[in-house]
Amino acid sequence: MIKIGGRRVPMRELSPEERIKNFSSVPLGYTEAEAVREAQRCLQCRGVPCEVYCPIHLRVLDMIRAIAARRFQEAFFIIQADNPLPAITGRVCPQESQCEGVCPLAQDGRGLNIGKLEAFVADWARARGLREKLQIKERPQRVAVIGSGPAGLICAYDLRRWGYQVVVFEALHKAGGVLQYGIPAFRLPTEVVDYEISYLQEIGVEFRLNFFVGQNIPFAELRRDFAAIFIGTGAGAPLFLGIEGENLKGVYSANEFLIRVNLMKAYRFLEYDTPIICGRRVGVIGAGNVAMDAARCARRLGAEEVYILYRRTRKESPARDEEIQHALEEGIIWMELVAPRRFLGDEKGWCRGVELVRMRLGEPDSSGRPRPLPIEGSEFVLELETVIEALGTTPNRLFLKQAPELAVNRWGLIQVDDNLQTNLPGVFAGGDAIRGNATVILALGDGRKAAAAIHRQLSEAER
């Protein structure tokens, strides 16, 4: 008999030595027996804190119960009814600060592995081609969704289920947003993303790829041709430090580095045509998920020394625990309390290093985290051939420029009311486009909420 509580069923993973040679998924996933054992540890709390602290309040407890009873199909339909992308959220949600963090078992570090259980049921269903059979009652109204990241995908899914004619416009040649171009395959395999998107196509969502709304098709035209619009354009424009040496060859934004690697598959160069140049010594500026992803990609591209250069400390890092853990196992070197002053180059214009200044932590700033302060005179040089700036991103100004009638705040985030409606009637927005750098699950929550609001508005208009 398994004692209730007990130890977390360990997740089998590729060994660090193996991992850094390829882009295969690091966690190998639970087997049926492992999943059942893990699910049986659940204490079945009355207050279901895991559901309360889930940003979209998924029915975690029912799913766990079904898994514990080996009713995997039922578990899948329970979770899928509220979340069309469980294979994705199970892998990328910051569970430690949501469901798993509030699990009573987490008190002594043995919290239920809810994320991996969610991914397990989704993978189990995918392996069997199991999908919800929808009876769609067609409605004539057309709804446009701009952007195919998680916010846009879930919004399209919900609206289509309710019978709307949904067209998703995506600027890139592949749908998925950050899931496709940002998060690397060793964390979120490309086939998982493609599978989820193919489901939307199957139920009749139309994807128009290679369309940047505003630039390739006027926003006004969409407003004229569609009964409602959802804007899920994300926050995909990279920030740069604005210091000396950013013109050097070998200095990338994390976005460029990750787009080349993930979307364009530069790690399979020669089979794929897009090149990437990654030196032996690489420095990544920043310590969020994006920084970890870039660092781990660099390691897999053959870099021998990869540094995380962070101006605060590990405690303040916004990255998922699992990501930091994996990065450290893979030999990433964590250098904290340092900030770049300038990049140094050789006479041919290639990056050769970075001048860093040591930092100390001061009083908390507006983000609640201690403000890093430079220690004057502590500058030193770290030799690097490649620098990746992972400083966060902002909304794309090209779209905002082409849709000036849309109200935004001073950070370029689209302003919305409680129903996620913008200042323009019938135009809704959600995800990173209204929040800045947030999370997949919050984007899903927004897309879903906006879909419901659009549905209310359009069905009222019908009456």
Next chain:
Amino acid sequence: MKARIIERRQLCPEIYLYKIEAPHVAERFRPGQFVIIQTHEKGERIPLTVAEAQPEKGIISLVFQVVGKSTLHLSLLQKGQYLENCVGPLGNPSEIRRFGRVVCVGGGTGIACLWPILKALKAVGNEVLTIIGARTAERLILVEEIRQASSQVFITTDDGSQGEKGLVTDVLARWINSPAGASSPAIDRVIAIGPAPMMKKVAEVTRPQRIKTIVSLNTIMVDGTGMCGSCRVFLGQTMKLACIDGPEFDAHRVNFDDVISRLEMFRQKEKLALETYRRQLAAQREGLAPKELHPKRLSSD
């Protein structure tokens, strides 16, 4: 979205003009803009010049020079085959106004990029003096089209095989530095499109007289929509993105040394890809490679 090739024309040994079906690009295109294409599923995203748009037919004309694997592959596609993806129009259109006397300077495929711009400039009443150049007469492209669209055309070749022997910038320098008189009224604007070193030289020639000079920067790009920053250029200390802030910039503010240096970033890898592809092609010709090099896409009709 796939785009079908409906006409394929070789303009000179290494430069081609393709007409492709891209109705929504044709409808929105304005002179100065470009597209990003991918020739096959595993291909690179590369920016290409749009030389002409025929919205009524839903057709655009692309002009490209074979410089690497992607353009070599493109040059091997035939009429009826498809580009895997084509997104556009991208970038800002040229400023088209009545400036007075405009000098347009073009080199290489830049000449194709200039063509719609000078047509538009002439249509609004500018006097358009065009200088185009190439290494040899054989490599000059669109001479007739440029002649028809300009008020006057001057040609230079490095070897003197057509027009004047020398560089486009020699002619420009002569015009600018000749004493102003009734017969040579001032130049109101210069537009230069071509290889980066040529544009740099043009900027140097026009700088002393402070003649407003516009260049169109052909940086490395990936998305073309402001997401990656690979196309960043520096105007003094200010960083701009060529894809969404450009591609045209004030030549006197552009740091050309950075532009030229950054264009070389992937040179080694590009060479490797090209050599590998050439070897594969040769092997295929000799029937040694059973595998397909890239998915063949035949016309659907």
